Amino acid sequence: MYGPTKSGNQPADTGTAVDDTPTASAKPTLIGNRKPDELLSRAEAFFAQKGVKSLVVERDLGIVGVTGNDAELASLYLKCSDQPGPSNLDETYRILVQIFSAGEGSNIMVQVNGVAGLLAADGNDKVKPFACSSSGVFEKDLLEALRK
Incomplete structure (x- = not known):
């Protein structure tokens, strides 16, 4: 039989992927003296300055996002070391910045x-993929740059 089956008394699968993170509890940071368009341009420039090429820029939504697997950047922006295993892991990062109006000023979510x-070498998992959290470095540096 193919497809979903009833699980009886077993707990239901929540369907969350490895890299999903809840965003409902994330609180925006208010920058009171800047407009969203100005901050969006400055965020784009910050990505470029850090050597991260912005892959997605959506001005209408106020979003700048990037994904990449540069080992140096991943080790700077991610904490993956709490998992046992070899030190030569392949790390992929995802950064999303959203900037939106707060009436007077702008809200920033990172x-x-x-x-x-x-x-x-055969394409099979040697170490199963696991989620990495933020080191906090990118967020701190971006918010400092946007407040100037």
Whole structure:
């Protein structure tokens, strides 16, 4: 039989992926003396300055986002070391910045997360992928730059 089956007394699968992170509890940071368009341009410039090429810029939504697997940037922006395993893991980061009006000023929300794992030469998982959390470095540096 293919497809979903009833699980009886077993707990239901929640369907969350490895790299999903809840955002409902995330609180925006208020920058009171800047407009969203100005901050969006400055955020784009910050990505470029850090060597991260902005892959998605959606001005109408106020979003700048990027994903990448540069080992140096991933090790700076992610904490993946709480998992046992080899130190040569492949890490992929995802950074999303949303800037929106707060009436007077702007709200900034920054989300940094990622996944680490290791593939064998045959393409199979040598180390199963697991979620990585933010080190806090990117968020702190971005917010400092936007407040100037």
